[in-house]
Amino acid sequence: MTIRERAAEFSRVREGKELRAGSHIWRYSLAGQGETVLLLPGGAGIGIGWLDLVLALYPRYRTIAVDYPTTASSFDELADGVLAVLGAENVQRMHVVGQSAGGMLAEVLSRRIPDRIRTMALSGAGLYGSEDVPRLERKLVAIQSAPWEETRTATAKALRAAWQDAEEADFWIEQVDAAYRADGALGLINSYRALIGIARRSEQLMRERPRQGPVLLLKADDDPLITEAHTQRLIGMHPGCEIRTFPTGGHSLLIGRTQDYIAAVAEFLAQHGEPATWR
Template identity: 30%
Template sequence: MTPALLLHGIGGRAALWAPSVAALAPRPVIAMDMPGYDGKGPALASFEALADAAVAQLNAAGITEADVVGHSLGGMIALELALRHPSRVRRLVIVASSPAFGSRDPAFRESFLAARQKPLDEGIGMAGVAAALVPAMLGPAADPGAAPAAMAAMGSVDEAAYRATLAVLTGFDRRADLPRVTQPALLIAGEADQTAPPRGMARMAEAMPDARIIVIPGAGHLLPLEAPGAFHAALLEFLS
């Protein structure tokens, strides 16, 4: 079976993929912690570097080709990986993500960064940020365990790495390159997701040569946690 590489979002950690690792068994799975997120090293300063770090994880495990699954920011890294190292990706799964940061306007970028960094500047820490952000990301049908798991993961993220990764996020734009994505791709959207709305993900799928989209009813931005049954059913059907 083709190994899978799982890439978490900006507020996530590799541990959040534990239900997916179990659902994918006996397939070999690597759930990657983003560089710097465990506080043991620096965050990386570009999507190119993040994609290369993912390839380094594959190399370390002796894996030449993988099915790559990315959630939110991880979906952006997965897209970068598929474009930058196409021979390393058999199938691509992009979950609750987009092909670009929300706006090219420098003023929007600065406003976004200021809003996300202000709570940290005020000293509430990552746990406080998680408590403020996570509930608003959930859809009306979220599994009861989704919020506690997401808040625990985000609260454990190294603050300096989170700040650095926010800055990296605002520079991402691969919209023009979507027609070059040659791998079969599945896009999974949450019906109630306001961060990566289904309509935007549908446009993304339309721009890719071999892509389709699934929308999970009642789910928000954290849909692997919110609707694990529906998410894993779609994932397993596509990867098989």
Template identity: 30%
Template sequence: MPADAPDSAPREHTVPVADGVELWARESGDPTGTPVLLVMGAASSGVLWPDALVERLGRRHRVVVWDHRDTGRSTRAVDVAPYELRDLATDAVRVLDHLGVQRAHVVGMSMGGLLTQLLLLDHPDRVLSATLFCTGALAGAPGGEGLPGPHPDLLALWSRLGETRDEDAEMEFRVEHWQALAGAVVPFPREEVLALERGAVAHGGPADASSATAHARAGTSGLARGAELAGVRVPTLVVEAPEDPAYPPPTARHLADSVPGARLVTVPGMGHALPAAVLEPFGDAVEGHLDAVDAAKP
């Protein structure tokens, strides 16, 4: 590396967010680039973001991932210090504050997409752009009546999240869960998923029943704010995953319609997951959105 080149080596942080509650965070990529905050879904560590996506975005951006409370290396909190899901959105702001980031592109998946919407409503000055995928609009957004819910097979799997399993059985369950989430169009990359989950276990230790259901047991007050999305002015991209069994079509279209000026892009074959087979078109959509916003900002 030339002497004057920026140091792109990953940098880990411990971020205090409440009394006795700390979060693990990691930044990587170009430290001089526009920050990108990746917000993962429920019960999921930040290391579940695919390395290929993090590295791609890191070519021109400072990429930040972190472990929500009750995941990875962050504090197991819900049973000793109960919290609301909306507190996880405030955690995102605390992570930005700790890293000295004033504004960031925010990319949210699943529950992370709901948290990103809360950031758009409560902290728009901290969000350069938003990318929402595998998620739906906050409750109360007009036109949301009658949208389909999660597939029954997926609901059946979710009912088993709190079961106690040995290490091998737990890994098999996680693979089964990801297979259901990924849909049936894109070939399921079993070994890729196994490697990803083994990496998550190496990072944060074996999952227990409490951690697996922590976010399902967190408070849900203050989330019925979908009508407020009509006031959002932050550039927003919604990526539709047509094979998503958790947020099936036309959920993404409804979300895009709920945010003024939001652009909808469909990634064919994509389910509620980011296997290698969809990373190129998904990455193209996200990078194009980030580049357009970066080019337009003062």
């Protein structure tokens, strides 16, 4: 199937829901049944980015793919909202899959509910540190001061570079730009505010006791956004984690190496899931 056909199939199998949590409106998609897999997207915050993994896991797993509200400006606010979604759906235990900033959110969430997370699978992920704060602050100022159309064009160019001109990059850039058209600059501004906050907090996060349990780290050698320092912070918090490295794939292996990514995550879930799931 083409990417647009797969997107149509995703729309068919998903159930869209909406929830108010505090001052934020959360939108999310449910699909399938069985063990719950919570899907945390990257900084663009669009749950449709998980469509290929959702279809691969459907109907064996119950997936929850969240959209981040553009009004949330910190990872604590995002974690609060995710917990509200889990509460609304009566989820007691879950696997967590995070991409990019979604991996950082998984770390924050795991400090809140360590005993409820079965496994974590993280890709294109690391942990920003104090060295990233000046760069992120400059980018935030640039976004706030530049014309919004100019920022959208620059963002599309940056996404294409991050995704290494993947075959289906045009579709994904369209999805991100559609969200930006709908919500304006606020979502991107608050995304950078959240990243600055987590970068300033990284040392504290590393001192806190991480959850104990299986962790899979998927990375590409040509990821232009995650540095070795970012990766090592993540590994330092999970010294026994399983690491799979691909020579190519860019920042998003789900986009750049779709089948390899799906195979790795599905194998990991099968290895660490409840036996009843696979009867």
